[in-house]
Structure formats: structure tokens, C-alpha cells
Amino acid sequence: MRQSLSAEWLKLRHSRIGIVLAVLPVISLLIGCANYALNREVLTNGWYSLWTQVSLFYGEFFLPILVAIVCAWVCRLEHLNRNWNLVLTAPVPVAAVFMAKWIAASLLILLAQAMFMGLYGIAGLLLALPGPFPAETIGWALRGWYACLSISALQLGLSLRIRSFAVPVGFSLAAVLIGLGLYVAKWGIYFPYSLLTIGMHVLSRDALDPLREALFWTVNAGYGLLFAAWSVRGLKGRDAVTG
Amino acid sequence: MRVLKLEYYKIRRKKIVPMILLLLAAEMLWACMSNSLSISRNPDQAVWASILFMTASLNGLFMPLITAIVISRMCDMEHKGSTWKLLASLHVGRSRLYAAKFGCAGSLLLLAIAVQAAVMAVYGLAQGFPGGLPAAWLLRFIGGTMLATLAAAAIQQWIAMAARNQAFALCLGMLGGFIGLTAPLFPAGVRRWLIWSYYLDLAPVTYRYAESAGTFAAQPWDGRIAAAALGTAFLCFIFGNLHVARKEI
Numbered sequence: 001m002r003q004s005l006s007a008e009w010l011k012l013r014h015s016r017i018g019i020v021l022a023v024l025p026v027i028s029l030l031i032g033c034a035n036y037a038l039n040r041e042v043l044t045n046g047w048y049s050l051w052t053q054v055s056l057f058y059g060e061f062f063l064p065i066l067v068a069i070v071c072a073w074v075c076r077l078e079h080l081n082r083n084w085n086l087v088l089t090a091p092v093p094v095a096a097v098f099m100a101k102w103i104a105a106s107l108l109i110l111l112a113q114a115m116f117m118g119l120y121g122i123a124g125l126l127l128a129l130p131g132p133f134p135a136e137t138i139g140w141a142l143r144g145w146y147a148c149l150s151i152s153a154l155q156l157g158l159s160l161r162i163r164s165f166a167v168p169v170g171f172s173l174a175a176v177l178i179g180l181g182l183y184v185a186k187w188g189i190y191f192p193y194s195l196l197t198i199g200m201h202v203l204s205r206d207a208l209d210p211l212r213e214a215l216f217w218t219v220n221a222g223y224g225l226l227f228a229a230w231s232v233r234g235l236k237g238r239d240a241v242t243g
Numbered sequence: 244m245r246v247l248k249l250e251y252y253k254i255r256r257k258k259i260v261p262m263i264l265l266l267l268a269a270e271m272l273w274a275c276m277s278n279s280l281s282i283s284r285n286p287d288q289a290v291w292a293s294i295l296f297m298t299a300s301l302n303g304l305f306m307p308l309i310t311a312i313v314i315s316r317m318c319d320m321e322h323k324g325s326t327w328k329l330l331a332s333l334h335v336g337r338s339r340l341y342a343a344k345f346g347c348a349g350s351l352l353l354l355a356i357a358v359q360a361a362v363m364a365v366y367g368l369a370q371g372f373p374g375g376l377p378a379a380w381l382l383r384f385i386g387g388t389m390l391a392t393l394a395a396a397a398i399q400q401w402i403a404m405a406a407r408n409q410a411f412a413l414c415l416g417m418l419g420g421f422i423g424l425t426a427p428l429f430p431a432g433v434r435r436w437l438i439w440s441y442y443l444d445l446a447p448v449t450y451r452y453a454e455s456a457g458t459f460a461a462q463p464w465d466g467r468i469a470a471a472a473l474g475t476a477f478l479c480f481i482f483g484n485l486h487v488a489r490k491e492i
Contacts, residue, residue, distance in 0.1 A: 024417065080323070181276075
């Protein structure tokens with residue numbers, strides 16, 4: 001497992017994925033802050049108002065797409081040349097190959113979330129927002145990351161199966177919309193892409209009631225395990241396509 | 244013409260058209276549902292302008308991403324199979340191959356926009372919007388959206404052909420979608436510089452905000468924005484073509 005993980009880091013080294021990870025949080029922050037600064041007389045809730053502006057489009061639309069891009073990225077090298085033959089004949093369990101990719105993708109997304117939060121804090125200080133930095137937003141970002149775990153397990157499963165880089169990203173876009181529809185219909189707690197909206201408190205600041213809170217954690221964990229099992233099964237059972 | 248035909252031949256089993264239709268279905272479902280919701284709250288919204296404006300707004304998010312996905316798929320197959328080198332060794336100029344790819348992608352995206360117009364027409368007639376089918380508005384919608392899409396497509400194809408890793412092309416598509424979605428928040432002077440905001444600027448209708456409420460209004464055709472879109476498409480196509488044609492494979 002450790003060997004698989006170090007192999008993943010080796011593959012990611014010098015891959016310039018950092019640019020992709022940095023661009024979106026930075027642009028989201030810039031546009032969110034500009035909108036906040038232009039509408040300060042209406043947005044009177046300080047740090048929380050800034051959160052609504054910077055996290056709305058990022059959490060709702062672009063973080064799931066970023067997850068899809070990261071997952072496609074960590075599977076990209078295997079789809080080139082005859083690398084699947086090489087990976088699947090290596091003396092490591094197939095599950096370890098998947099787990100290493102899942103951990104690598106999760107850490108990259110955590111990095112993006114950390115950068116987003118760091119930029120949010122800096123933006124708040126530069127805008128001279130009243131009051132201290134709201135610690136609960138860190139919890140929201142971490143819950144968003146937790147929701148990303150099940151999404152990344154699903155996206156990895158797709159990216160492992162589909163050779164095209166773009167198709168899993170298109171799937172993510174469609175799933176985001178379905179997730180938004182289910183969130184509006186109050187069914188969001190049962191769909192992984194809506195769980196991200198709920199976890200990051202993108203559309204509502206209200207705390208979840210204990211039942212929904214428990215559902216958030218368990219449904220997400222359930223989806224994560226289910227998608228991970230599906231992905232590993234796919235790797236074990238399907239013939240590798242190389243070329 | 245034969246080169247263009249071969250582009251269609253290459254993608255015949257790539258399921259690109261079903262994928263476009265799937266994404267469009269999601270977009271149009273969203274547009275129609277939110278429009279129906281607005282009408283149920285405010286019956287004054289039952290006009291053709293409402294669905295046209297809603298679709299143009301959503302296009303700011305969707306069309307850059309759909310464009311990125313379609314073009315990335317068409318270019319990625321050349322990178323993955325190392326077929327670009329094979330094609331370059333044929334008696335066909337690389338510039339013609341590049342143009343054929345652009346033409347093929349452009350035709351698929353035009354089909355997508357035409358489908359959107361057809362869905363809006365069916366939805367509007369089913370809702371019984373007053374005034375009959377606004378053919379002129381629908382044609383302007385197709386023309387304006389296509390101009391903005393061509394500009395986005397030219398940039399996408401340049402990136403997708405120049406960089407083997409399609410993450411950069413898709414990241415650009417995602418950024419375009421982000422800018423397209425947030426475009427109404429920018430001042431007009433800033434929007435001029437962002438081609439992804441042209442989906443709204445070239446739409447036949449706009450939404451004017453008054454003190455307490457807003458109204459839909461016809462938006463006159465802005466020749467300068469149309470020329471800017473066409474110019475961007477032309478320049479990016481030419482520079483992309485030159486860059487890719489001269490690049491070492």
C-alpha cells in the first residue's frame with residue numbers, strides 16, 4: 001500500500017497539477033470578493049456574507065468538476081501506452097492501486113480546500129471585515145472535503161474504466177445538475193453531489209438537525225465504500241485496454 | 244471535404260452526439276423547470292423572452308464546458324493513439340486537418356444550439372406564450388450563441404491540440420463556464436474582454452433591473468461584440484493552426 005502511494009506521488013511530481021488546483025479557488029475568491037465589495041450595503045453579515053459570495057459557485061458547480069479533473073488526472077498515465085499492463089502485473093493488490101489513487105486524489109482536493117480557506121481568510125482581512133475569523137467555516141470546508149471523498153471514489157471508478165479524459169468530467173457536470181435539482185426537492189441528503197452542497201453550507205447557513213447530520217456522515221461513508229468496491233471490482237474483473 | 248468527412252468517420256463510435264444531447268437535456272430541463280416555476284409565481288413571466296433569457300444565461304455555464312468536452316475528445320484521440328504524427332505524414336497539410344477538426348466540432352456545436360432553439364420553441368408553444376413563434380429571436384439566439392461558441396471553440400482547440408494533457412483544456416473550459424455564469428456581475432467594460440460573457444451579450448433579450456422588480460426587454464444586436472467574437476475566433480483559429488502545424492510532434 002505504501003509502495004503504491006509513493007508511486008502515485010512519483011507520478012504526480014512535476015505534473016503541474018498545482019496550476020489546475022490553484023486556478024479555480026483563486027478565480028472564485030476574486031470574483032466573490034469583487035461582488036461582495038460592490039454590494040457591501042446589501043451584504044451586511046460580514047464574514048458569512050463573504051462566504052456566501054465566494055463559496056456559492058465554487059462549492060456548487062466547480063469543486064465537483066475539479067474533483068473529476070483530479071481523478072481523471074491520476075488515472076491519465078495508466079491509459080497511455082501500455083501502462084495498464086504494467087500496473088496490473090505489479091506485485092501489489094489491485095485494491096492497493098485504487099486506494100493509493102483515492103488517497104492521492106483526496107489529498108489534492110484537501111490541498112485545494114486549504115488554499116480556498118487560506119484565501120478566504122486573507123480576503124476577509126483585506127476587506128477589513130468586522131469580528132474574528134469564523135472558525136465554523138473551517139468545519140464547513142472539511143465537511144465539503146468529506147463529501148468529496150465519495151464523489152472522488154465514483155469519479156475514480158469512471159476514470160479507471162473510461163480512457164477519455166473528458167467523459168468523466170462531462171458526467172460530473174450532469175451529476176452536479178441532478179444534485180442541484182435533488183437538493184431543491186429536499187432529496188439532496190441521498191445523492192453524493194448534493195451532499196457536497198449540504199456539507200459546505202453553500203446554499204444555507206442553518207445547522208443540520210441531528211438526524212440529517214447523522215445521515216450526512218453515514219450516507220456519504222456508505223457511498224464512498226460502495227463506489228470504492230465498484231471501482232476495485234472493475235479493476236479486478238475487466239480486461240485492461242491498452243494502446 | 245474528404246478530410247472533414249474523415250473527421251466524422253473517426254468519431255462515429257465516440258458517442259459524442261449522445262453525450263452532447265445528454266448534457267443539453269440536463270440544461271434544458273433545468274431551464275424549462277425554473278421557467279415554469281417563475282411563471283407559477285408570476286404569470287407575467289409567461290413570455291418568450293423569459294425562456295430565451297434563461298437559456299442564454301445557462302449557456303454561459305454550459306456551452307464553454309460542452310465545447311471543452313467535445314473538442315477535448317476529438318483532439319485527445321489523436322494524442323492517445325499518436326495518430327497526429329500518422330496524419331501529418333499523409334499528403335494533407337496539417338492546417339487542413341486542423342481546419343477539418345474545427346469544422347467538425349463547430350457543426351456538432353451548431354447542432355447542439357439548434358436543438359436548444361427547437362426545445363425552446365416546443366416549450367413556448369406548449370406553454371402558450373403570446374405572439375406566436377418568434378422566429379427572428381430564435382435565429383438571433385442561434386447566431387449569437389454560435390458566434391460566442393466559435394470563439395470559445397477556437398481557444399479550446401488550440402489548447403487541446405497543443406497540450407497532450409487534456410486537463411488544461413478542460414480546466415480552461417471550467418474557467419470559461421465560471422466566467423460565463425458570473426458574467427452578469429461584471430461591469431460592461433470588463434465583460435467586453437471576456438468572450439464567455441458574450442452568450443448573454445449576444446442574446447436577443449435581456450433583463451433590465453428596475454428599483455423593485457425587473458422586466459425583459461429586446462436587446463439590440465451589438466455589431467461590435469459580434470465582430471469581437473468573430474475576430475477572436477478567427478485570430479485564435481489562425482494562431483492555433485500555425486502553432487500546431489509548426490509544432491514538433
